[in-house]
Amino acid sequence: MRPVIIYVITGLILNLVAILISIYRLSLPDFLQNNNILYNLHSVLRVILLGWYINSLQLIRLSWLSKFILPVYLLFVVVNFIFWENPLFLSTRLLSAESIVLLILCLFFLISSMRDDSDTNWLKHPSFLICIGLCFYEAVNFFIFLFFYPLLENNLQFGMLTMKIFSVSYIIFCILLALSLYRSRKDLAAA
Amino acid sequence: MNDITYLVSVGIGVMLLMVVSILLAVIYNQKKKTQHRIAMDKLREQQQNQLIEAAVRSEEIERHRIAETLHDEVGAILSSAKLHLLGIKEDSLDEKDKKLYEKGRELLNDVIQKVRGISHNLHSNILKEFGLNEAIRHFVRKVTQGTIMNATTALDDNYKTENPDDDISIYRMVQELVNNILKYANASEFMISSVLDGKELNLVIFHNGDGLTQEQFEELRYQKEGLGLKNIQNRVILLKGTIHFVKGGEGYRVNIHVPVKTNQPENE
Numbered sequence: 459m460r461p462v463i464i465y466v467i468t469g470l471i472l473n474l475v476a477i478l479i480s481i482y483r484l485s486l487p488d489f490l491q492n493n494n495i496l497y498n499l500h501s502v503l504r505v506i507l508l509g510w511y512i513n514s515l516q517l518i519r520l521s522w523l524s525k526f527i528l529p530v531y532l533l534f535v536v537v538n539f540i541f542w543e544n545p546l547f548l549s550t551r552l553l554s555a556e557s558i559v560l561l562i563l564c565l566f567f568l569i570s571s572m573r574d575d576s577d578t579n580w581l582k583h584p585s586f587l588i589c590i591g592l593c594f595y596e597a598v599n600f601f602i603f604l605f606f607y608p609l610l611e612n613n614l615q616f617g618m619l620t621m622k623i624f625s626v627s628y629i630i631f632c633i634l635l636a637l638s639l640y641r642s643r644k645d646l647a648a649a
Numbered sequence: 650m651n652d653i654t655y656l657v658s659v660g661i662g663v664m665l666l667m668v669v670s671i672l673l674a675v676i677y678n679q680k681k682k683t684q685h686r687i688a689m690d691k692l693r694e695q696q697q698n699q700l701i702e703a704a705v706r707s708e709e710i711e712r713h714r715i716a717e718t719l720h721d722e723v724g725a726i727l728s729s730a731k732l733h734l735l736g737i738k739e740d741s742l743d744e745k746d747k748k749l750y751e752k753g754r755e756l757l758n759d760v761i762q763k764v765r766g767i768s769h770n771l772h773s774n775i776l777k778e779f780g781l782n783e784a785i786r787h788f789v790r791k792v793t794q795g796t797i798m799n800a801t802t803a804l805d806d807n808y809k810t811e812n813p814d815d816d817i818s819i820y821r822m823v824q825e826l827v828n829n830i831l832k833y834a835n836a837s838e839f840m841i842s843s844v845l846d847g848k849e850l851n852l853v854i855f856h857n858g859d860g861l862t863q864e865q866f867e868e869l870r871y872q873k874e875g876l877g878l879k880n881i882q883n884r885v886i887l888l889k890g891t892i893h894f895v896k897g898g899e900g901y902r903v904n905i906h907v908p909v910k911t912n913q914p915e916n917e
Contacts, residue, residue, distance in 0.1 A: 568671050572678040577686065581679045590672060597668045601660030608653050616654045623661070 459642050461514070462588060465507040466635065472500045494548045501549075501556045502535055508592060512563045515585050516578075523566055531559045553603035557596040564593040584638040584645070591634030598627040701883045709817060716772035719764050727761045766791075773820065781816040782806060785823055785841060792827060799838035808845045810909050818884040819852065819907060822892075825877045826854050826903055834858030836900070845909075852905040860901025866894045 479486065479493040506528065513524040534555055543549045567589050571580040580586050602609070602620045610617040734754055742750055769775075776784035782804040793800040810816050823841065830839050836858025843852045861869070870878040885892045890907035 565671060568675050572675055579679065579683060581676060586675075590668075593668050593671075594665075597664035598661055600664055601657045604660075605653050605657050609657060612651050613654045616657075620657065 459511075459584065459639065461507040461511040462635065462639065465504065465511075466639070468503055468507075469500060472496050472503070476500075492546050495545050498545055498549050498552055501553050505531055505556050505559050508560060508588070509563055512567050512585070512589065515567065516576075523562070527559060527562065531555060548606075550603050550606040553606075554600060557600035557603055560592055561596045561600065564589040564596070568593070582641075584642040587634045587638035587641065591631040591638075594634075595627045595631040599624055698886060701887050705818065705880075705883060705887055706814075709814075712771040716768045719771070720768040724761065724764055724768065727757065727764060731757050731761065770824075776816060776820050777813070781810065781819055782808065782843070784816075784820050788820075788824060789827065789841060792831060797837070798831070801838075801840045803840065803842040805843045805845045805850075808843060808850055808909070812909075815888055815907070815909060818888055819850070819905075822881050822884050822905060823852070823854065825881055829877060830854075830856045830858065830860075834860055834901075848908055850907045850909045852907070854903040854905075855897075855900055857900035860896065860903075861894045862896050862901075863894045866892075 476493040476496040479490065479496075483491050509528045509531075513528070535552065538549065538551060538555075539545050543551060567585070571586070574580065602624055606617075609620060731754075734750070734757060737750060739747060739750065773784050773788070775787050782802075785804060786802050789800045789802055827839070827841075830836055834856055836856040839854065839856035839858075841852070841854050843850060845851075866878060870882050881892065885905070885907075888907045890905060892906075893904045895902045895904060
């Protein structure tokens with residue numbers, strides 16, 4: 459659970475700093491007024507840490523997919539920010555890539571759990587809650603991330619609604635994350 | 650609604666549908682696997698019980714066969730030998746031969762008694778004819794005869810079983826436990842009591858010596874020298890009962906709970 463705990467802590471810090479910047483934007487120096495880089499960083503950390511966690515599960519440790527998907531994603535991040543996008547702007551391409559990578563990993567985990575012959579009851583495993591939460595969050599937000607700017611330009615009202623959908627899905631993901639940490643701690647105490 | 654709004658709405662809907670479908674498939678699959686696992690565990694337990702039952706039954710058959718051989722063949726030969734020995738006229742013997750004759754007769758009587766004892770121990774006719782309580786009382790009297798051990802029994806006479814095989818198993822457990830007390834506990838007194846509680850027979854063996862706790866029993870029954878304890882555990886499994894070793898203030902207690910079929914009305 460270490461990657462999940464690191465993600466929760468770093469995610470909380472990044473979100474708090476981003477919110478504080480948006481509140482006190484005017485009283486901050488110019489170079490500190492942009493919080494988009496924090497959202498981009500949060501997205502990259504989410505993929506790396508939660509991808510690391512899913513890969514570390516016994517279920518898909520040896521799979522070919524887990525070996526190359528994260529390096530390919532990191533390569534994409536580097537190429538994207540060097541050649542195509544500025545990290546100071548919210549990168550919808552990056553968020554969409556995040557959705558694809560994490561969705562593939564989560565779906566791969568869920569399908570592997572169905573094929574698993576061991577005695578593990580994956581429904582009661584903390585990873586199940588994390589993957590379901592992540593799957594739900596990424597599935598809901600993939601199209602929102604993909605068409606974020608065109609949506610705001612064409613239909614502002616719907617664009618604002620999608621932001622509410624994004625927030626609700628993130629809250630659900632966080633609740634499931636908290637439940638999985640609680641379950642993991644309970645399992646550890648029982649052992 | 651313009652194209653992008655439509656595309657995003659449909660996209661979110663499709664993705665959600667996909668996630669929900671996979672989630673339901675995982676839950677269904679896991680439930681099916683759990684059911685299969687439970688069924689397999691049950692089957693494994695059933696097979697294990699059948700093996701234990703076969704082992705216990707074959708042990709009983711073998712005991713019966715040995716008891717019969719000892720009683721009918723060895724016992725008969727010894728009795729015949731005694732008759733032949735008694736046929737010797739003592740008057741015709743000198744002092745030295747008389748002493749040898751007396752010693753031989755004494756030893757022969759001892760052997761006959763011992764063979765009879767072993768035979769009865771291996772296969773108790775009392776158990777068959779008078780039931781579990783009488784067999785336990787007789788066994789306790791026999792093992793404590795000529796010792797300073799103070800043994801008491803307080804057995805519930807309402808107990809009457811319909812399955813004699815269960816009685817044999819309960820009797821064997823009591824035999825093994827009492828023998829262990831006599832061998833290892835250094836006790837000066839022990840008590841065997843039973844209470845018939847509805848469809849359950851609660852048997853308690855108490856002694857004031859050095860006994861076993863539940864942890865020690867769990868540990869010892871897997872050891873080679875703990876064969877008696879393993880047999881006790883096998884019989885408990887066979888009877889679908891439970892056994893608990895408890896250390897009390899004044900001694901040690903073995904509580905055995907066995908579900909039984911009785912003719913006793915339940916409201917009594």
